[in-house]
Amino acid sequence: MPSIKHLECSRCGHTASASVPQNVCPQCAGSYYVRYDLSAAKGLAARDRVTVDYPRSTGMWRYREVLPEVTPVSLGEGWTPMLPSRRYGKVWVKEEGANPTGTFKARGMAMAISMAKHLGIRKVAAPSAGNAGGAMAAYAAAAGMEAHIFMPKDVPLSNQVECHIHGAHLTLVDGLISDCGRIVAERKDAEGWFDMSTLKEPYRIEGKKTMGYELVEQLGWRYPAAVFYPTGGGVGMIGMWKAFEEMEELGWVSGPRPKMIAVQAAGCAPITVAYEAGEKASVMYPNAQTFASGLRVPKPYGDYLILDIVRASGGTVVSRTDDQIFDALSDWGRNEGLLLSPEGASSMAAYDYLIETGFLKPDDEVVLFNTGSGNKYTDVISQRLGLG
Amino acid sequence: MPSIKHLECSRCGHTASASVPQNVCPQCAGSYYVRYDLSAAKGLAARDRVTVDYPRSTGMWRYREVLPEVTPVSLGEGWTPMLPSRRYGKVWVKEEGANPTGTFKARGMAMAISMAKHLGIRKVAAPSAGNAGGAMAAYAAAAGMEAHIFMPKDVPLSNQVECHIHGAHLTLVDGLISDCGRIVAERKDAEGWFDMSTLKEPYRIEGKKTMGYELVEQLGWRYPAAVFYPTGGGVGMIGMWKAFEEMEELGWVSGPRPKMIAVQAAGCAPITVAYEAGEKASVMYPNAQTFASGLRVPKPYGDYLILDIVRASGGTVVSRTDDQIFDALSDWGRNEGLLLSPEGASSMAAYDYLIETGFLKPDDEVVLFNTGSGNKYTDVISQRLGLG
Known part of the structure; x- marks a missing residue:
């Protein structure tokens, strides 16, 4: 495991020690990134250790070369399935519902x-x-x-x-x-x-960045053309982008990074509004409401990071209505055998939309994140189905 | 993948072809086992292919050497976490809630x-x-x-x-x-x-037997002293026993097989009754009732196999009340961070009981199966908690 050099503010660059508990930057209230000395993990030999060493945890701790040195409190998280769609040749579903507690x-x-x-x-x-x-x-x-x-x-x-x-x-x-x-x-x-609020301590990003390592490894150490990510607080996207940056520094992957597609619910779309207005940060979204409860974040703390990443990647922001999201959930349930979470289903709804608009082509390879298991939404989904 | 020699009746030994759909033995209505030519999978070199070949599916299809030759319809099933208990040194939890659809x-x-x-x-x-x-x-x-x-x-x-x-x-x-x-x-x-009823077609056993391969591989190709299995239809136990038999034929594992502990709910305990009476089969359990809905099987079709296996292994049958099961569920939720299914929690309740009776010693290495995610029982558990 690498040693941590310091924590670095994602907004102003201020640095702080990682050897004591830290929340946000005292100068500008920006979120901290963990910065490592990654020299021991450079090159393909180190990358190969991730994939071929046995026995090695098949969970997210397989990436110990790029994670803080700590005794894991583990319930078996990470290394979730990457499932090919049965209908679309170049579409993958990253199935985060397989995690402990049923979500990423x-x-x-x-x-x-x-x-x-x-x-x-x-x-x-x-x-x-x-x-x-x-x-x-x-x-x-x-x-x-x-x-x-x-x-x-x-x-x-x-x-x-x-x-x-x-x-x-x-x-x-x-x-x-x-x-x-x-x-x-x-x-x-x-x-x-x-x-432990989202982005008010430095390590939740470090856990979530493993989604970026995994998706690249599971595609054979290649980037896809686009990644669809249901965006409430947005830390998954922020973590993956950090992973891509690290992996390039390490020489583990190269080529153009994927377009990052932030997906929101139409009833709570602060990033969408800010993106379309060309703003660098969002404002509190009024009367936030959606059945995709994880997307009901009216002003994400890391809005400035999400907007930066979407733009730097050549991606975009899409919001879909609850009806469109539930249609996608039903469609993928009936035709692919997946019980998506409402948040996850927003990825599929957004994919359909970006194919329709021509932003993406059907032969672009994409990864759609299902951020959680539909089994956590039995009450919500059964209401929509008119059961019980 | 190995070729199938034939299907063999688990009761009378009658054989049938696997190249057409089959249900049960036409002579005695026994369940069929799939019998293979396993010669190509013999020895440690073949076993090593399972663990070190890359890329190889990390799901249950990693055991393709001992599964039927077929194009998988896969949603990412198998290769679930084997979690060490935080409190008991030699206790493992096999976390089947990580499977697609949330259960084994x-x-x-x-x-x-x-x-x-x-x-x-x-x-x-x-x-x-x-x-x-x-x-x-x-x-x-x-x-x-x-x-x-x-x-x-x-x-x-x-x-x-x-x-x-x-x-x-x-x-x-x-x-x-x-x-x-x-x-x-x-x-x-x-x-x-x-x-597709339980044990009325030959292949559900073949899928479930992978739990036996996995638990042995995850322990480093060793048997534990005992395996606790929540037993409704009992196919998981039947499948694991078949796996142990095959692994020994292949030379992949040796030593005394684990004691197989069939765990039932006190409100539906046909195997318990038959076991204690020394019978070879069960009779319909009257007024079956338990909140562990998966254990509510009043007469398992494979009762004769379950009873055989428990006895051959030197194991036993334990039944616990719903209150005892819910106490175990609460205990493991609070102290180990796991949200067990009610069926799964019966394993933990039975473990406590067999330590108490002295049937097992605290330093016996055991695997407790959590057969599914507690997230599928939100309504049932919230009722017990007095929520909503």
Whole structure:
């Protein structure tokens, strides 16, 4: 495992030590990136160790060459299936529902909780649109930590069950994730909580960046033409972009990076609005509402990073209505055998749209992220189906 | 991939051809085992191909040396995490919730649907306690087949949602899986359905046997002292035992086989009753009832095989009440970060019991199967928690 050089602010470049707990940059409140000395991982021999060493974890810890040196608090996260579509020749589905707790959030929390434990933290707190809270509850339980979670009161029932079963302290809030975030910010100092909010600590990105390593490895150390990513907080996309940067530094991959497609729900589309207006950051999206609860983030903390990445990659931002998203969920259920999450299904809806508009061609190789298992949305989907 | 020699009745030894669709033995109605020419897979060089060849699927198809030659209809099933307990030094959890459709049923259905497609079958039917039906719906959708599924009307909502989303024809029955099975048997000929009922076609065992290969490989090609298996239909246990037999023939593993522990719910314990009475088969369990819906199988078709295996292995049968099972589910949620299915939690409850009785010692290495993700039981668990 590589040594960490320092943490580096993603906005102003300020650096800080990684040997003590850190949240955001004290100068500009930007999110920190972890910067490593990656010299030992350079070249194809190091890359080969990832793929051929045995026994090696088949989870995300296979990428230990580029992850912080820490004892993993692991529940088996990562190395999820990359499934070929049965209908579209060059379409892959990255099936993140196979993770512990049923979503990609497990990757970020596995890493962040591992590091928090390493740094001696005993109490963690976070606002959540649902799945990050469930994942934090699970990993905190595995690490023997106290977890305090604040979620909108209308999150899927599965997310509430997770918090209860894992012994977390759950507060349901009559509001959105932004309201939950305010409560954490107000109470954390008095309570002695470490703030695990999205992009307010440096290691959730490090866990999620493994999606970028995996998709490139699973395609044979090649980039696809485009990556579709359902974008609530957007850390998955930010993490993957960091992975691509690292992999190029290491000589593990080359060629043009994929177009990054940020997908949002039409009922909560702050990035879409900012992108179309040519802005560098978003503003609070009014009356945010969508059944894709993970996309209900009215002002992502990392908006400036997401917008940068989309533009630098030559990608775009797409928002789809709940009806369009549910049509895609039904279509892929019936014709591909996948039970997507609503967030995941937004990728498929956006793909159809960008083929229709000609932004992408049918022979462009693309990876569509299904960020979570549809099994976490039984109540939401059964309502839409008119069951029960 | 090896060639199939023939199908062999597990009760009377009668053989039949595998080149046409087959259900059960026409002489005695016993279940068929698939018998292969395994000569090409003998020895450690062949075993090494499983572990070191790259690229090789990391799913259950990594065991192609011992599976039927067929084009897989795959959704990414198998090669699930083997997680060490955080509290008990020699306890492993085999986390089958990471499978597509969230349970181990995916393994059996992936193989059975692949073979059905290979043999030209277009319409499949099955009774189900819930998860097998959901898995059949998913794989049939992926294969472009028509699926007819019959389930008790009080199965978890997630199982109903799966059938609807995957376009299966679902009938909810006011009764148990045995009543559902009767309907399939009565209607299948007129409707042209191929009967995919548990142990009434030969290939679901072949998919599930990969759990046996995996657990041995994940322990470093060694047997544990005991394997705990939640036993409704019991095919997982039957499949694993067949795997152990094959692996020994191949020279891939040696030493005493694990004690096989069949775990049941006290509200539906036909195998427990038969085992304690010294019988070779079970009788219909009256008024079967348990919140572990997958264990609600009042007379397993393969009862004679399960009882044989438990006895041959020096194992035992344990049944636990719903309260004991839910206590184990809560305990592992709070202290290990796992959201077990109720069926899976019965393994943990049974482990505690067999340590208490002295049947096993704390330093015996054991594998506890969590057969599915707790996320499929949100409605059931939230009721128990008094939520919603």
